[in-house]
Amino acid sequence: MIEISESVTPGRSPAVRKAARILFELAAHHEAASFGELSRRLAMPKSSLADICGVLLEAGVLARDIDGRMQLGGRLSEIARGLVGGTPLLELFHAAVPHAEELAGRTVALAVLSGLDAAYLSVRPGERPLPLTLKPGIRLPAWSTGTGRALLSTLPDPVIREMHTDAPPLSPSGQLFDMERLIEAVGLARARGFASNADLGEMALAGTAAVVYGRGGPLAAVGSIVDITSADAGSDAEAVRALARHLSESLRREPASPSEA
Amino acid sequence: MTRAPHEGTVGPEAPSRVPAVSRAVAVLSEIAVHGPASLANLGRRLGLPKSSLLGICQTLVEERLLVQDPQGRYVLGLAVAELAAAQLRHPPKLARLGVAVPNTSNPFYVVELRALAEASAEIGAEIVALDSGQDIDVQIGQIGELVNMRVDAIVLDAVHSTKVAGAVRLARSADIPVIAVNVGAEGADVSVTTDNVQAGQLVGHHLAGLLGGRGEVAIVDGEPVTATADRVAGFMSALREHPGVNVVARERGDHSPQTGRSIARRMLAQHPRVAGFFGINDPTSTGIIEALGERGISVPVVSVDGSAAAASAIAAGGSLKASAAQDPAQLAHLAFRLAAQLRAGERLVTQTRLLPTRLVTEANVADYQPWG
Numbered sequence: 001m002i003e004i005s006e007s008v009t010p011g012r013s014p015a016v017r018k019a020a021r022i023l024f025e026l027a028a029h030h031e032a033a034s035f036g037e038l039s040r041r042l043a044m045p046k047s048s049l050a051d052i053c054g055v056l057l058e059a060g061v062l063a064r065d066i067d068g069r070m071q072l073g074g075r076l077s078e079i080a081r082g083l084v085g086g087t088p089l090l091e092l093f094h095a096a097v098p099h100a101e102e103l104a105g106r107t108v109a110l111a112v113l114s115g116l117d118a119a120y121l122s123v124r125p126g127e128r129p130l131p132l133t134l135k136p137g138i139r140l141p142a143w144s145t146g147t148g149r150a151l152l153s154t155l156p157d158p159v160i161r162e163m164h165t166d167a168p169p170l171s172p173s174g175q176l177f178d179m180e181r182l183i184e185a186v187g188l189a190r191a192r193g194f195a196s197n198a199d200l201g202e203m204a205l206a207g208t209a210a211v212v213y214g215r216g217g218p219l220a221a222v223g224s225i226v227d228i229t230s231a232d233a234g235s236d237a238e239a240v241r242a243l244a245r246h247l248s249e250s251l252r253r254e255p256a257s258p259s260e261a
Numbered sequence: 262m263t264r265a266p267h268e269g270t271v272g273p274e275a276p277s278r279v280p281a282v283s284r285a286v287a288v289l290s291e292i293a294v295h296g297p298a299s300l301a302n303l304g305r306r307l308g309l310p311k312s313s314l315l316g317i318c319q320t321l322v323e324e325r326l327l328v329q330d331p332q333g334r335y336v337l338g339l340a341v342a343e344l345a346a347a348q349l350r351h352p353p354k355l356a357r358l359g360v361a362v363p364n365t366s367n368p369f370y371v372v373e374l375r376a377l378a379e380a381s382a383e384i385g386a387e388i389v390a391l392d393s394g395q396d397i398d399v400q401i402g403q404i405g406e407l408v409n410m411r412v413d414a415i416v417l418d419a420v421h422s423t424k425v426a427g428a429v430r431l432a433r434s435a436d437i438p439v440i441a442v443n444v445g446a447e448g449a450d451v452s453v454t455t456d457n458v459q460a461g462q463l464v465g466h467h468l469a470g471l472l473g474g475r476g477e478v479a480i481v482d483g484e485p486v487t488a489t490a491d492r493v494a495g496f497m498s499a500l501r502e503h504p505g506v507n508v509v510a511r512e513r514g515d516h517s518p519q520t521g522r523s524i525a526r527r528m529l530a531q532h533p534r535v536a537g538f539f540g541i542n543d544p545t546s547t548g549i550i551e552a553l554g555e556r557g558i559s560v561p562v563v564s565v566d567g568s569a570a571a572a573s574a575i576a577a578g579g580s581l582k583a584s585a586a587q588d589p590a591q592l593a594h595l596a597f598r599l600a601a602q603l604r605a606g607e608r609l610v611t612q613t614r615l616l617p618t619r620l621v622t623e624a625n626v627a628d629y630q631p632w633g
Contacts, residue, residue: 083339
């Protein structure tokens with residue numbers, strides 16, 4: 001086995017970097033791993049691995065499965081609540097999407113507004129591969145996506161205009177930003193209760209999205225994404241709106257989090 | 262109620278083998294709960310020097326677990342969403358286990374509970390254990406409490422195998438799997454018991470052998486649960502091969518030495534020629550032996566459990582001649598494993614798991630490792 005030494009930027013924490021590598025390794029493989037497997041895959045000495053895993057286990061960032069192997073722990077979902085206003089929206093989305101029968105086979109995504117971007121937090125992949133692999137962590141210009149347009153529709157037009165005055169982000173497929181077209185699209189979204197980007201043909205995808213509301217107002221958007229030839233705006237819109245309503249109602253039933261209070 | 266909380270809070274002050282990692286988790290948690298924070302804010306809130314936090318925060322930024330907003334404050338990065346999404350893809354983990362036992366005076370249940378607590382601790386799960394004081398109505402109410410607490414699974418050692426059915430249905434309708442342990446429970450997802458028919462057969466054959474194949478015997482039965490029914494059925498089945506041995510008395514007790522003693526007293530008064538007893542469990546047999554002692558009688562008693570007290574009594578050469586051994590810790594470990602599997606959505610191959618028993622007698626008690 002060849003050990004590749006890590007270059008550590010001075011002033012950084014090698015232990016924190018190792019902890020992150022452990023977490024990303026487990027995330028990439030979708031399954032639990034023993035100390036031995038992790039040590040081999042990460043080329044990390046067992047003693048160092050055991051110390052770091054011990055701390056992560058105590059913190060609940062890692063957990064043991066029934067056979068004693070390491071897997072990602074529930075504390076990660078608790079921390080991720082900070083991305084959605086301190087609410088359990090990610091968990092609720094994960095639990096609800098498999099029951100959304102009208103969206104069976106569709107790619108379904110949950111996104112929040114991050115500056116001028118739609119930042120995707122969770123994605124349930126569909127049965128058919130899309131021209132673009134949507135995954136948690138990807139950011140796309142809000143103006144060019146269904147979820148982004150749904151989120152922008154919660155803002156007043158002057159705010160949207162101001163946000164996009166200086167250098168709007170480029171679309172991955174090279175679509176040109178058009179302010180008036182965006183304002184028209186978000187106006188339509190407000191009127192219909194759902195947003196769409198089918199008119200853009202961005203990446204040959206059609207997204208249909210609706211806003212999820214928390215106690216404090218708009219929190220995120222859920223969207224169905226299909227390749228543009230499979231788009232069925234009517235049925236997708238109703239299904240996505242139903243999912244957004246369900247998630248909003250579920251959030252209202254949850255106890256208020258410290259960050260919501 | 263006993264609880265074994267596992268909340269994995271790691272404060273910055275907690276002793277840690279790798280303090281930087283503990284502090285990194287504390288930083289992420291702090292920002293998750295209280296929102297964006299500058300280095301100075303974080304230092305103040307976590308009680309840590311900025312110099313110590315800077316390297317940690319910058320590493321978290323490089324790993325995309327944090328980002329800095331235009332004001333220079335740290336906010337959660339999207340890599341947190343990637344990790345959370347991966348974590349949520351795991352089958353649901355057993356995080357909180359509900360346990361309902363008939364009582365905690367019988368060492369059997371104490372060992373069962375201890376094994377469940379140990380198994381829970383190993384995977385960082387919380388356990389909520391409830392003792393019903395041998396009252397089925399109390400136990401039914403307790404199962405309702407566990408359902409309201411939204412435990413992930415319930416391990417149930419039932420007071421009554423059929424009267425508990427409604428409460429089991431309630432739990433299952435709330436998508437909470439129910440694992441019957443030690444005794445069956447109507448409607449449970451799966452039951453894990455000792456092979457109680459085998460236990461009854463073993464002690465039946467042994468008692469008949471001690472009596473030379475002839476004599477009157479009495480059974481001090483227990484509560485109407487599957488375990489007792491199976492033991493008695495196994496005992497009676499064995500006696501069919503010994504036609505000279507007749508059961509002349511049978512009465513239900515509550516598995517305690519007290520009722521064992523009082524029932525045996527009545528039986529001895531009504532059937533003075535009783536030549537042997539079958540006590541449904543070791544505590545019951547203890548009571549039977551006390552009643553025999555009061556009358557100055559010594560007849561063989563056989564039992565089921567294989568507890569430490571029974572093993573000592575067998576080794577001492579008194580009236581207790583044999584006990585078919587159960588292993589409450591093994592029962593509990595299997596129940597726990599099945600609870601985790603059901604919680605993860607796995608389908609079970611069979612709804613009944615029987616663990617074999619062995620007969621503990623004077624001849625082999627020296628090699629036997631008892632529980633309790």
